[in-house]
Amino acid sequence: MKIAILGTGTVGQTLATRLVSLGHEVMLGTRDVAETSARNTRNNYGGPSFAEWYSDNKNVGLGTFNQSAVFGEILINATHGASSIHALRSVAASDLNGKVLIDVSNPLDFSKGMPPILIPDLCNTNSLGEEIQRSFPGVRVVKALNTMWCGLMVNPALIADSDHHVFICGNDAAAKSAVTDLLTQFGWKSFNIIDLGDITAARGTEMLLPLWLRIMNTFGNGAFNFRLVRGKA
Amino acid sequence: MKIAILGTGTVGQTLATRLVSLGHEVMLGTRDVAETSARNTRNNYGGPSFAEWYSDNKNVGLGTFNQSAVFGEILINATHGASSIHALRSVAASDLNGKVLIDVSNPLDFSKGMPPILIPDLCNTNSLGEEIQRSFPGVRVVKALNTMWCGLMVNPALIADSDHHVFICGNDAAAKSAVTDLLTQFGWKSFNIIDLGDITAARGTEMLLPLWLRIMNTFGNGAFNFRLVRGKA
Numbered sequence: 001m002k003i004a005i006l007g008t009g010t011v012g013q014t015l016a017t018r019l020v021s022l023g024h025e026v027m028l029g030t031r032d033v034a035e036t037s038a039r040n041t042r043n044n045y046g047g048p049s050f051a052e053w054y055s056d057n058k059n060v061g062l063g064t065f066n067q068s069a070v071f072g073e074i075l076i077n078a079t080h081g082a083s084s085i086h087a088l089r090s091v092a093a094s095d096l097n098g099k100v101l102i103d104v105s106n107p108l109d110f111s112k113g114m115p116p117i118l119i120p121d122l123c124n125t126n127s128l129g130e131e132i133q134r135s136f137p138g139v140r141v142v143k144a145l146n147t148m149w150c151g152l153m154v155n156p157a158l159i160a161d162s163d164h165h166v167f168i169c170g171n172d173a174a175a176k177s178a179v180t181d182l183l184t185q186f187g188w189k190s191f192n193i194i195d196l197g198d199i200t201a202a203r204g205t206e207m208l209l210p211l212w213l214r215i216m217n218t219f220g221n222g223a224f225n226f227r228l229v230r231g232k233a
Numbered sequence: 234m235k236i237a238i239l240g241t242g243t244v245g246q247t248l249a250t251r252l253v254s255l256g257h258e259v260m261l262g263t264r265d266v267a268e269t270s271a272r273n274t275r276n277n278y279g280g281p282s283f284a285e286w287y288s289d290n291k292n293v294g295l296g297t298f299n300q301s302a303v304f305g306e307i308l309i310n311a312t313h314g315a316s317s318i319h320a321l322r323s324v325a326a327s328d329l330n331g332k333v334l335i336d337v338s339n340p341l342d343f344s345k346g347m348p349p350i351l352i353p354d355l356c357n358t359n360s361l362g363e364e365i366q367r368s369f370p371g372v373r374v375v376k377a378l379n380t381m382w383c384g385l386m387v388n389p390a391l392i393a394d395s396d397h398h399v400f401i402c403g404n405d406a407a408a409k410s411a412v413t414d415l416l417t418q419f420g421w422k423s424f425n426i427i428d429l430g431d432i433t434a435a436r437g438t439e440m441l442l443p444l445w446l447r448i449m450n451t452f453g454n455g456a457f458n459f460r461l462v463r464g465k466a
């Protein structure tokens with residue numbers, strides 16, 4: 001399948017590498033292809049620069065946001081939450097309409113220091129997932145995977161025998177089904193994919209981030225996830 | 234130990250019954266003792282009225298907020314989040330200062346319909362736990378147990394062999410140690426009590442509520458909790 005990933009940071013790279021390994025054709029979308037290609041400083045986590053990563057992943061395409069959206073049958077939003085709407089506005093509506101967009105981003109606001117807060121306008125009574133759906137009503141938005149470190153997004157088997165949970169939500173049942181299929185390819189067990197309903201549930205999954213960040217700080221790394229355990233009450 | 238519970242709803246009742254069964258002396262605090270005692274309508278969940286519950290729990294004391302605070306060596310805030318500050322203001326500072334206050338409440342705002350949002354002023358850049366600590370600086374606030382159904386708060390063994398997690402945070406290490414001891418009496422395994430640091434972490438645990446409510450809606454009941462699973466990355 002042809003998959004476009006908007007965003008060239010660690011999350012986009014991690015998704016791209018994994019999707020290619022699964023046999024998909026992938027194009028990364030960015031604002032400025034020349035600037036992104038030339039980026040040769042280490043990323044915020046001390047990992048390889050984009051140029052270095054790309055030299056090892058030449059089978060991944062690289063284009064503008066618009067070029068990637070034209071290419072992709074499925075789109076993944078992996079831009080910073082603060083610039084996601086802007087990035088999508090640079091795509092022609094005709095290249096978005098009808099497509100499934102998996103939104104894995106979070107509306108983090110680093111302007112007040114660390115830890116980040118959520119962007120106030122995209123929190124509590126709204127969410128990034130809803131804002132994208134409202135701004136681009138022709139797109140079939142599915143919020144997914146935003147509640148964990150990207151290494152786990154694409155490879156849940158890294159911890160606990162894959163027995164932990166991922167949340168999805170969105171207004172289009174067929175789109176959620178397509179996303180569920182992709183998650184299963186990543187290694188998610190179907191019974192661990194929790195459908196929370198319509199896109200307003202993105203408020204819940206995005207508002208998990210402050211707790212996630214605190215736990216990451218306590219544990220010292222992001223290689224953890226939440227498993228739901230239940231009774232019969 | 235003498236424990237005061239501010240709030241006479243289902244959460245307060247559940248805590249009281251369990252604490253008495255563990256050998257503690259318990260007094261519930263309320264705004265209007267006569268009004269509370271006479272309450273004979275079923276609660277919001279279809280359970281017993283306060284009067285009915287109280288007739289089965291006569292060994293629990295009942296007094297004003299102030300009387301309960303005078304009584305308690307440890308205080309538990311189980312009032313509605315929207316009225317917690319007001320309830321605590323009715324207590325003389327001299328009866329609060331130096332005491333451990335376990336805040337199990339959430340700042341839910343039902344004014345916009347269901348599901349509730351969080352009270353905007355107590356969300357993202359603030360929290361109920363922080364607001365209580367800021368308003369009553371002499372109290373040693375520990376946020377705890379607010380991320381689950383009250384049945385599990387006091388009896389984690391109801392599900393998954395007690396192998397799930399509870400978060401605590403607060404500015405006072407000795408207060409957190411006292412709360413940890415109480416949690417252990419409820420059946421929490423010490424390695425499943427996660428100390429997230431200072432009281433600002435209450436933002437994270439309170440902001441879990443929208444997701445918790447969505448999951449409850451999906452599962453059809455609140456008898457679930459989060460278990461953290463980890464790798465070694």
